[in-house]
Amino acid sequence: MKFRVAREDLADAVAWVAKSLPARPPVPVLGGILLEVEGNTLTVAGFDYEVSTRAQVSVDAESAGRVLVSGRLLAEIARALPARPVDISVDGSRVTILGGSARFTLPTMPVEDYPSLPEMPSASGTVDAAMLAEAVNQTAVAAGRDDTLPMLTGVRIEIEGDKLTLAATDRFRLAVREVSWTPDVPDMSTAVLVPARTLADAAKTLGGSEPVTIALGDGLLGLQSGGRRTTVRLLDVEFVKYRSLLPTTHTTTVDVSVAVLAEAIKRVALVTDRGHHLRLQVAEGSLTLTAGGDDEGRAEENLPVSADGSELLIAFNPSYLVDGLAVLRSDYVRLAFTTPARPALLLPVDAEGNLNESAYRYLVMPARLPG
Missing domain, CATH: 3.10.150.10 (DNA Polymerase III, subunit A, domain 2)
Known part of the structure; x- marks a missing residue:
């Protein structure tokens, strides 16, 4: 040669x-x-x-x-x-x-x-490369990293006609994103579970000007774009029934700049220690972030926000909030709450408070407040 x-x-x-x-x-x-x-x-x-x-x-x-x-x-x-x-x-x-x-x-x-490489399955349809990469990035952030729980280490891809729904969860947060695609069979309906880390690497590196061909079959997911293609062995485990976790009504909402909130969380979280969480207090026109206590130091920051609904005090793991804000792809976020013991949603919105059409939802479980 x-x-x-x-x-x-x-x-x-x-x-x-x-x-x-x-x-x-x-x-x-x-x-x-x-x-x-x-x-x-x-x-x-x-x-x-x-x-x-x-x-x-x-x-x-x-x-x-x-x-x-x-x-x-x-x-x-x-x-x-x-x-x-x-x-x-x-x-x-x-x-x-x-x-x-x-x-x-x-x-x-x-x-x-050297083992023989697997053949690509038959093509199932095509999707915009940048849109796929963004959707995978937004959902894989919530996937688990504990290989002893394989059902939580994957991204579930659901196909219903011309819509792809991607979802991932580690039990403490859940990310869901919907995208449009062009199926080869108009009424196609199926669902697969793909290892999150592998899917994220593949989607990111396949991103380019050419569409990505998605191929399913024989326990494999195939992705192909330009002169590159990859196959991934699917996870043969049952994914959690996540749709019932997504709240449909809210008692309190807060609209705030993503950048402003993310920076405030990072600052206040500097005094959080093991076992401590970030507390969010919602009042009329304000969101107050507090963390720490008398023994290890205390931090507080008050942000002017657009708030609607009941006053609320709720606590979270700050890193979960930062992870979700980092992948919103929006200048503003809506925090949607029900009660301090129920999950909250992070939703992308524009400056006028209109929900972003990306159909992205990031759900975070709250931490238990003392007392």
Whole structure:
């Protein structure tokens, strides 16, 4: 195998594939990146039995072939090469990489031990890449990170006709986002659970000018855009029945600038310690944030807001609020409350108080107030 490739194309493709490689592969070959040349196309691929990634770039090929090399090392080399065309050749059990005046020689890994990459399922429809990336980012923030509870580590994707609904929860907060898409079958109806971290990485890196093709089948989710595609093994567990958690009525609402509220929360939360939470006091025209106590220090900040409904005192984990505000994609937020013991909603609104059309809802469970 021998070919020449643009350094930027090689570095981008290798970096994208390397991101999905396991940090501690159970067998060495799963930490490798597969380089395969056919015609004038180089396929850069990785697979760990759960996630597969493939990127294709155009090359000037002298001879075809396939080789497996250390993925992390190849990514570091490709990133460090000078901005000159890169020549790669294979001689026996060694790979030579030439870029400008730099020369690297790497040992190959046994390509015959590398597992076959899964085929992409049949296409189910297409969605705007930027919209998908935003929706996944907004929901994955609420997914759990405890692998002993796999049903909480995923993003549920529900398909009903031309609407996709994404949802994730870790039991303490819940994020839901709806987006439009173009299904191949108009009356399609299904739901799958996808590992949140993998989906977030894939959606973010596939974001571009071309639509993303979503493919479902054989226990896999496939995403493809341009010359890149990835498959993810679905989680075979039942997701929580989350819709009943979303309140439909509110007794108190507060509209406030996202930036102003987020900065105030971060300041006041500086005195929160383990076991302590941020308290929000809603009164007419004001929102007062307090935290801490006499022993560890106390902080308070009063914000002028547009408040409607009953006065309220409620407490939250401040990091949950900050996480939700960070992904709202709106200048203003509506805090919608019912009682101090019931979940609250963060909803994106515009400066006039109109709900944003993004159909995003971020629900936060309150903390128990002392006494």
